[in-house]
Amino acid sequence: MRWLLLPGLIVAAFFLPIQEDATKKDLTAMQGTWTLVSMEVDGKAVEADKLKSTTLTIKDSKYTLLARQQQHEVELTLDPSKTPKAVDMKFLDGPNKDRVGRGIYQIEGKTLKICRGLDPQQDRPESFKTQGQINCFVMVWDRE
Numbered sequence: 001m002r003w004l005l006l007p008g009l010i011v012a013a014f015f016l017p018i019q020e021d022a023t024k025k026d027l028t029a030m031q032g033t034w035t036l037v038s039m040e041v042d043g044k045a046v047e048a049d050k051l052k053s054t055t056l057t058i059k060d061s062k063y064t065l066l067a068r069q070q071q072h073e074v075e076l077t078l079d080p081s082k083t084p085k086a087v088d089m090k091f092l093d094g095p096n097k098d099r100v101g102r103g104i105y106q107i108e109g110k111t112l113k114i115c116r117g118l119d120p121q122q123d124r125p126e127s128f129k130t131q132g133q134i135n136c137f138v139m140v141w142d143r144e
Contacts, residue, residue: 022080029107030058034141043131056141086124087114096120110143
């Protein structure tokens with residue numbers, strides 16, 4: 001019986017550090033302040049004037065959103081081993097406090113894209129397309 005467990009332990013010992021490194025790499029790349037440049041909800045673009053002055057600051061795994069003079073905080077947990085990459089967003093305040101929104105993310109250079117459902121109970125999106133989705137949004141951020 002022990003011999004049957006050995007291959008699984010070897011595989012886990014090999015891949016776990018790789019996943020931890022990828023998570024650390026993506027979280028490091030997210031650090032800093034971001035400006036919201038576009039947003040789409042249920043396949044429709046949000047007007048640019050409604051996005052003005054919306055910023056995001058990521059420090060360690062804390063995600064702080066400032067929009068319309070209101071601040072919201074979220075704790076991020078990344079899983080870059082998924083395709084697309086997965087993010088769990090635990091709300092630290094507000095009406096969704098302690099609930100977890102399941103989303104996806106993509107970080108390329110100075111652009112961060114996050115997609116999830118408006119309701120934390122929703123399933124994780126499978127793509128960044130919101131057309132035909134209900135209560136699904138995608139935000140595109142540029143590094144300041």
